[in-house]
Amino acid sequence: MDVELVLRSTRVITPEGTRAASVAVSGGKITAVLAHDAEVPDGARLEDLGDDVLLPGLVDTHVHVNDPGRAEWEGFWTATRAAAAGGITTLVDMPLNSLPPTTTAANLRTKQDVARSKAHIDVGFWGGALPDNVRDLKPLHDAGVYGFKCFLSPSGVDEFPHLNQDQLAASMAEIAGFGADGGLLIVHAEDPHELDAAPHKSGPKYTDYLDTRPRVSEDVAIEGLIAQAKRLGARIHVLHLSSSDALPLIAAAKREGVKLTVETCPHYLTLTAEEVPDGASEFKCCPPIREAANQDLLWAALADGTIDCVVTDHSPSTADLKTDDFATAWGGISGLQLSLPAIWTEARKRGHSLEDVVRWMSTRTSELVGLDQKGAIEAGRDADFAVLAPDETFTVDPAELQHRNRVTAYAGKTLSGVVKSTWLRGERILHGGEFSEPAGRLLERNN
Numbered sequence: 001m002d003v004e005l006v007l008r009s010t011r012v013i014t015p016e017g018t019r020a021a022s023v024a025v026s027g028g029k030i031t032a033v034l035a036h037d038a039e040v041p042d043g044a045r046l047e048d049l050g051d052d053v054l055l056p057g058l059v060d061t062h063v064h065v066n067d068p069g070r071a072e073w074e075g076f077w078t079a080t081r082a083a084a085a086g087g088i089t090t091l092v093d094m095p096l097n098s099l100p101p102t103t104t105a106a107n108l109r110t111k112q113d114v115a116r117s118k119a120h121i122d123v124g125f126w127g128g129a130l131p132d133n134v135r136d137l138k139p140l141h142d143a144g145v146y147g148f149k150c151f152l153s154p155s156g157v158d159e160f161p162h163l164n165q166d167q168l169a170a171s172m173a174e175i176a177g178f179g180a181d182g183g184l185l186i187v188h189a190e191d192p193h194e195l196d197a198a199p200h201k202s203g204p205k206y207t208d209y210l211d212t213r214p215r216v217s218e219d220v221a222i223e224g225l226i227a228q229a230k231r232l233g234a235r236i237h238v239l240h241l242s243s244s245d246a247l248p249l250i251a252a253a254k255r256e257g258v259k260l261t262v263e264t265c266p267h268y269l270t271l272t273a274e275e276v277p278d279g280a281s282e283f284k285c286c287p288p289i290r291e292a293a294n295q296d297l298l299w300a301a302l303a304d305g306t307i308d309c310v311v312t313d314h315s316p317s318t319a320d321l322k323t324d325d326f327a328t329a330w331g332g333i334s335g336l337q338l339s340l341p342a343i344w345t346e347a348r349k350r351g352h353s354l355e356d357v358v359r360w361m362s363t364r365t366s367e368l369v370g371l372d373q374k375g376a377i378e379a380g381r382d383a384d385f386a387v388l389a390p391d392e393t394f395t396v397d398p399a400e401l402q403h404r405n406r407v408t409a410y411a412g413k414t415l416s417g418v419v420k421s422t423w424l425r426g427e428r429i430l431h432g433g434e435f436s437e438p439a440g441r442l443l444e445r446n447n
Helices: 076-085 105-115 134-142 165-176 192-197 206-212 215-232 244-255 266-270 292-304 336-349 354-369
Strands: 005-014 017-026 029-035 045-048 053-056 058-063 088-093 122-125 148-151 184-188 235-238 259-264 385-395 414-424 427-431
Touching (some): 017 053, 088 414, 148 165, 165 215, 192 215, 244 292, 266 292, 336 354, 336 414
Parallel strands (some): 005 045, 088 122, 184 235
Antiparallel strands (some): 005 017, 414 427
C-alpha cells in the first residue's frame, strides 16, 4: 500500500523505547516505523514535528458521557472534543448516568444511535450488571460491549442499583462463562455495610466528608471481590482504587493467579485531601481523594505493577449539583482534557518517564479491553497519535475547557505538557485549538 503520510519526530515513543523516527501511515494504519532520516516516499505528505513527542493516542476506559438522558451534564460531542484536546483518541463509555442505562442490548443500540454522529474520537461501551438483568448480559456481550460494570454500594442514581454478594456471584458466574477466557466484570468496590457504619456527616468540611467514606470500605469490598473471583475463576477489574491499604490484598491475589487488574485515577495521584478547601465540592468523588501519604503508596504500586493503569473516571454534572455541602453535592471529577498533563506533571517530579505514562494510559488500557489495534506506535496499529510538547506549561483556565460544564478541581494549577495536535487513523482531528468534524467510530468488542 502506498504511503500517504509520514510523521517525523526526534522523540517517538515506541514499544522498544523513545527514538528519533519517521512513522509511515497508509489507510489509517501505521505501516512502518522508519529511521528519522528515511526518504519520504513519492506522493506522501511529511509532517515534521521537530522535537515535540509523538506518542500513541491515549485510551481512556472509564468515562461517563451521560448521553442520552442527562446530556446537560455532558454529551458525546463535548466529551469527545475534551478527550481529543487531551490527546485521548479512544474512550469507553460507562453504562450509567445516561437514560436509559446500558443494561440491555436495546439500550446499547439507543446509546450508539445518539453517539454515532457526535463522536470526535473512537468510542466503545461498557454494559451494566444489575440485580435483575443476568439474562441480559449475554445479549449485551454478543452486541459488543467490552465488559460489565457493577456497584457493591449505592451508585448515586436510582436506575442503576448495586449488587449484594449473592447477586454479585450470579453475575460473575454468568460473565465468566463468556468465551474461552470469560468476560470482564469491572467493579466499584466500596462495602455498603462499612459505609453505613461510618460517621454520617454533612456540611462544607472536607475532613468530615472523608470520614464518611473510610478506606476500610474499599478494603473489605476488594477482599470479598477477590474471594468470589478466586472461587469462580472469573476475570475482574477494580475501578478507581483510592485506598492504599488494599494494595497488599491486591498484590497477594495477583501472585496467587487471580485474574485481577486494577486502575487508579489522575485525581488520586495528583490531588491530596490536605489541599481541598472547605466547600470545594469540585474535589468530591467516590471513593474520595485521600491524604498525601496514601498517594505516595499509590504511585509506588503503579511503578511496581500492582496497579495496572490510569484512567480519568470523568464524571461531570451541572454546576448547580456541585453544592458546598459535601454530603449532598454530586460526586465526580471532570478530567478528560487534563489527565495527560496532570499525570505527566506529577510523574516527572517522581522520576517517571513519558514511556511510563504511555504504558499506564494507552498500552495497558488498550490491553484491558482487548483493543489490539490501539495503544502503541508500531506497524499494523491504528494511526492514532498525540503530539506533546512535554516541557511547555500552562495554567488551567476553566473557560478553555471543552467539557460541557467547566467545573474542575484543577483550576489555577500550572501543568506541564501541552497537546499540540491529535490524530485519529492518520487524520489530524485537533490542531491549534481547532477541531475537525466528528470522525470517530463506534467500536465493538467483536470487531
